Amino acid sequence: MKGVAVELGVKDPSVRRTGVNRGVAVIDFILRIIAITATLASAIAMGTTDETLPFFTQFIRFRAKYDDLPMFTFFVVANSIASAYLVLSLALSIFHIIKSGAQNSRVVLIFFDAGMLALVSAGASAAAAIVYLAHKGNTRTNWFAICQQFNSFCERISGSLIGSFVAMVVLILLILLSAAALSRRY
Amino acid sequence: MKGVAVELGVKDPSVRRTGVNRGVAVIDFILRIIAITATLASAIAMGTTDETLPFFTQFIRFRAKYDDLPMFTFFVVANSIASAYLVLSLALSIFHIIKSGAQNSRVVLIFFDAGMLALVSAGASAAAAIVYLAHKGNTRTNWFAICQQFNSFCERISGSLIGSFVAMVVLILLILLSAAALSRRY
Numbered sequence: 046m047k048g049v050a051v052e053l054g055v056k057d058p059s060v061r062r063t064g065v066n067r068g069v070a071v072i073d074f075i076l077r078i079i080a081i082t083a084t085l086a087s088a089i090a091m092g093t094t095d096e097t098l099p100f101f102t103q104f105i106r107f108r109a110k111y112d113d114l115p116m117f118t119f120f121v122v123a124n125s126i127a128s129a130y131l132v133l134s135l136a137l138s139i140f141h142i143i144k145s146g147a148q149n150s151r152v153v154l155i156f157f158d159a160g161m162l163a164l165v166s167a168g169a170s171a172a173a174a175i176v177y178l179a180h181k182g183n184t185r186t187n188w189f190a191i192c193q194q195f196n197s198f199c200e201r202i203s204g205s206l207i208g209s210f211v212a213m214v215v216l217i218l219l220i221l222l223s224a225a226a227l228s229r230r231y
Numbered sequence: 232m233k234g235v236a237v238e239l240g241v242k243d244p245s246v247r248r249t250g251v252n253r254g255v256a257v258i259d260f261i262l263r264i265i266a267i268t269a270t271l272a273s274a275i276a277m278g279t280t281d282e283t284l285p286f287f288t289q290f291i292r293f294r295a296k297y298d299d300l301p302m303f304t305f306f307v308v309a310n311s312i313a314s315a316y317l318v319l320s321l322a323l324s325i326f327h328i329i330k331s332g333a334q335n336s337r338v339v340l341i342f343f344d345a346g347m348l349a350l351v352s353a354g355a356s357a358a359a360a361i362v363y364l365a366h367k368g369n370t371r372t373n374w375f376a377i378c379q380q381f382n383s384f385c386e387r388i389s390g391s392l393i394g395s396f397v398a399m400v401v402l403i404l405l406i407l408l409s410a411a412a413l414s415r416r417y
Contacts, residue, residue, distance in 0.1 A: 113371035116360045148414040155341070155410040159403045162345060163352045170353035171360040174302045178364075178374070185299040188364070188374040217345045220406065224341040227413040228334040 066145035069226045073219060074138045080215040081131045084165065087208030088124035091117055091172070094205070096198040109191070109198040116171040117202065123168030124209060127161045134158075141226070148227060155223045162216040169209035176203050252331035255412045259405060260324045266401040267317045270351065273394030274310035277303055277358070280391070282384040295377070295384040302357040303388065309354030310395060313347045320344075327412070334413060341409045348402040355395035362389050 091111050098107035111117040134157070137150050179199055182190035192199035277297050284293035297303040320343070323336050365385055368376035378385035 109371070114369060115363070152407070152410045152414050156403070156407045159345060159348060159406045163348055163399055163403060166349045166352035167356035170356040174357040174360040175364075177301070178361075179372070183300060185295070186365070186374075186377050188372075191372050213349050217342070217349060220345045221338070221342045224338045224410060224413060227410060228338050 063145050066226050066229055067142060069222055069229075070138065070141040070145055073222050073226075074135065074142060076215050076219050076222070077131050077135055077138055080212045080219070081128055081135075083208040083211040083215065084124040084128040084131065085208075087169075087205050087212070088121050088128060090205035090208070091124070091202060092121045094198060094201040096195050096201075098194065107194065109195040111202065114175055116175045120168040120172040120205075120209070123164045124212075127165045127212065130157065130161055145226075151223045151227050155220055155227075158216055158220050158223070162213065162220070165209055165212050165216065169206055169213065172202070172209070173206055176206060249331050252412050252415055253328060255408055255415075256324065256327040256331055259408050259412075260321065260328060262401050262405055262408070263317050263321055263324055266398045266405070267314055267321075269394040269397040269401065270310040270314040270317065271394075273355075273391050273398070274307050274314060276387060276391035276394070277310070278307045280384060280387040282381050282387075284380065293380065295381040297388065300361055302361045306354040306358040306391075306395070309350050310398075313351045313398065316343065316347055331412075337409045337413050341406055341413075344402055344406050344409070348399065348406070351395055351398050351402065355392055355399065358388070358395070359392055362392065 094109075094111040094117075096109045111121065134154060137154055140150060141147055176199070178188055178190075179195075179202070180190055180192050182188055280295075280297040280303075282295045297307065320340060323340055326336060327333055362385070364374055364376075365381075365388070366376055366378050368374055
């Protein structure tokens with residue numbers, strides 16, 4: 046009877062929890078792949094934005110490139126760093142699928158995920174602020190909208206924000222998943 | 232001898248870990264107070280920014296207010312929300328000081344802390360992008376620096392960013408602390 050009690054009381058839930066944590070680790074892995082795609086797409090879409098208008102004067106060709114504005118450069122850099130980090134973090138994610146009882150590595154992941162969340166949000170938000178100005182302008186400061194002239198440039202920079210915002214949501218979910226996995230451990 | 236073994240092997244580390252987790256909970260509480268102060272200071276400093284220039288024409292008074300730019304309004308709103316959330320989270324923080332073995336409440340805290348981290352970063356970064364433009368302008372888009380005219384306005388909006396960036400760092404630390412507390416639990 047003692048043996049049965051031990052089996053029911055200790056071994057069984059432990060096995061169940063390991064199974065759940067393995068499932069969480071697999072979801073973690075998939076979410077990281079999504080986040081890598083999203084940040085990489087954002088960085089590439091923004092980093093290749095370059096529009097030259099078909100008309101020009103004797104001295105000036107009208108051209109808009111993403112690095113005319115430092116916030117867009119920051120956006121590309123932030124998304125590239127986040128993407129590189131996420132690729133590296135896949136190694137730990139696979140480690141968690143194999144060894145689902147791991148704890149310290151999860152704490153490390155939560156910390157860096159939080160850092161990357163702050164970085165990606167900052168990049169996305171700085172770029173979004175400029176995209177807003179480019180579309181609407183601001184009369185009080187005499188900053189005029191430039192999207193009338195640079196149409197495809199504006200479409201491109203607006204579109205490239207999407208990936209970053211997707212990555213923000215995914216990173217918050219990743220932090221939640223790691224925290225849930227930590228709390229489920231024996 | 233069996234009793235001694237139980238005391239050494241099970242009870243003692245558990246008591247020690249409870250003590251460490253209580254210490255972590257106290258640090259968590261203090262960090263939250265700091266974050267509340269920082270976000271509240273940012274929101275108030277930005278929200279009360281208003282400069283009227285001493286000269287005016289017949290029709291126009293030159294005036295700069297924070298809500299001339301929607302990004303500054305967002306900054307104030309984001310910091311106010313974060314501040315309100317942090318005040319509410321103090322309740323859970325105190326609960327963790329009393330009951331340091333709690334786990335689900337810590338997962339909830341990590342999730343919302345991550346959300347607030349994204350919100351505060353977004354607000355700080357959008358405002359920083361505009362502060363940068365106000366100081367430096369941008370020749371490619373013909374957005375001129377406005378800080379030559381609105382001197383004290385510019386100083387105020389620059390200064391109010393500090394609190395937000397402090398809050399970002401504190402929130403990352405809070406997430407790390409909660410994760411560490413979760414991993415230390417038996």
